[in-house]
Amino acid sequence: MNQASRTRPLVEGERFSFPHVGGRRYVRGLDVVALIERRYPDFARLDLKFLRPIAHHAAITFRRDHGTAVVVSLAPTEGAPLDLYIVNLDKAEGPSGKEPRLAPHIALPGSGAYHRYLVLGRRSHAEILAVVFNRYQAATGRRFVLRALHLEPPRAASIELVSLSEPTTERGLGVCSITRQGRRWCRIEMIEAQASG
Structure with missing residues (x-):
């Protein structure tokens, strides 16, 4: 089947x-x-x-x-x-x-404007996004609420380099992009949230 x-x-x-x-x-x-x-x-x-x-x-x-x-x-x-x-x-x-277990991954050293991760194994979009969101929020202490999300799936690989750009501000919203294997994959618009929720 x-x-x-x-x-x-x-x-x-x-x-x-x-x-x-x-x-x-x-x-x-x-x-x-x-x-x-x-x-x-x-x-x-x-x-x-x-x-x-x-x-x-x-x-x-x-x-x-x-x-x-x-x-x-x-x-x-x-x-x-x-x-x-x-x-x-x-x-x-x-x-x-319970908080779902994150997909196996390695957080790579940051390069200023980017947060980078190696995600291991073929993973769903939601699993990869969970790694990026969880690790970014843990590293920066910043919390956000999604306002919009745009995905254009690339070809999947068994090990993927995923990079999140540091958010910029557009029209009062935080905006960032995420690449997979160096190709644009996801664009996010977000609202900064209180750290306590």
Whole structure:
């Protein structure tokens, strides 16, 4: 059975219970990346725009409404582009789970404007982003909330050099790019958050 036959597309009204992990009081944007990646493993472009915190209980819809938490724009490698929305259903807090284990990696010495990591083994986009976010925040003490994320997947390798540029400010948002193997992979817009959450 190939990977495409094991996946299924997101459908109108489909409901999810997103976890809260590592003591956070919010759903991680990485969990949305992981969801999309599981359902659409091959894509040419993924854009996520986070409008508000994601509720523990959320649903998929193909039209935007007042409860929209995340706008998703997806360009599959084959077929038409797809726009969908993750809509909050309630404000109940979900059970808190353990912080997921990071993919095997090596943090390389910084070079001023860049934070660099070797990620070992073929890893999902969400796993690589988790390494970068976790290590960057641990090294700098800075916390941030995702506002937008743009992914253009490169060809995966069994050992990958991943580099995060030090954020700059554009239109009041922190902006940084992440490369894999020296090729542009991800652009992030973020809001600086309080260190205590």
